[in-house]
Amino acid sequence: MAKATQYLRVQIGDGLFLLPGASGYAIEQRENLSTADAAGPVAAWRAVRNRRLPAYSLDGALKPARRETWQRAIFIESAPGDGVGFVADDVHLLTEEEVTVASFEPLGPPPTPAGHVFGGAWISGTTPGMEDDRRDAGGRASSGTNAEVERRREQPSKHVILVFEPRALVAYLQSLGGA
Numbered sequence: 001m002a003k004a005t006q007y008l009r010v011q012i013g014d015g016l017f018l019l020p021g022a023s024g025y026a027i028e029q030r031e032n033l034s035t036a037d038a039a040g041p042v043a044a045w046r047a048v049r050n051r052r053l054p055a056y057s058l059d060g061a062l063k064p065a066r067r068e069t070w071q072r073a074i075f076i077e078s079a080p081g082d083g084v085g086f087v088a089d090d091v092h093l094l095t096e097e098e099v100t101v102a103s104f105e106p107l108g109p110p111p112t113p114a115g116h117v118f119g120g121a122w123i124s125g126t127t128p129g130m131e132d133d134r135r136d137a138g139g140r141a142s143s144g145t146n147a148e149v150e151r152r153r154e155q156p157s158k159h160v161i162l163v164f165e166p167r168a169l170v171a172y173l174q175s176l177g178g179a
Helices: 146-154 166-175
Strands: 006-012 015-020 025-029 042-048 051-056 072-079 082-088 090-095 118-124 159-164
Touching (some): 006 082, 051 072, 072 090
Parallel strands (some): 015 159
Antiparallel strands (some): 072 082
16 A cells, blocks of 8 residues: 555444545535436446446445435546446545555455455544644634543544555446446
8 A cells, every 4th residue: 555645534334444645536516516316326427527427326335325414426547538326425535644554355255356445543542633632623712621531542443444445446436336
């Protein structure tokens, strides 16, 4: 896995994942896409140079699942002017200083000809992008007494966040069909 200088934290249903910034991707807001009909795994389409690129709807286990609450779609470029995407509930850009990724190879045979969908993992003490318990998402001081804040600090939750291998993710998404 190549070292990235930034990562995109992506929430898909109840799952959190990282996408290396070294991969070519575009983030589109829902209102800028053509939505697909209710049948099939494709949730939306992105028009690029007289082509339509599909964005698949997945659950937190990356299985096709119809979800209506998504806000954005991430499209990964597989070749100039070509690619595939998936819909996400939330995205957040993280720098390499915020993330320490360890490479690993998942057990079992790869699910795609391009290899395993994940090539690394990050074990964080808190949810990425929300490390400071004293601040809310807008950077304002969080509510709660000092004792409540200290209690939260004493009980940090550990999260294992898997890092996508972009080429394998593209191969997996393309294998879902419906495009």
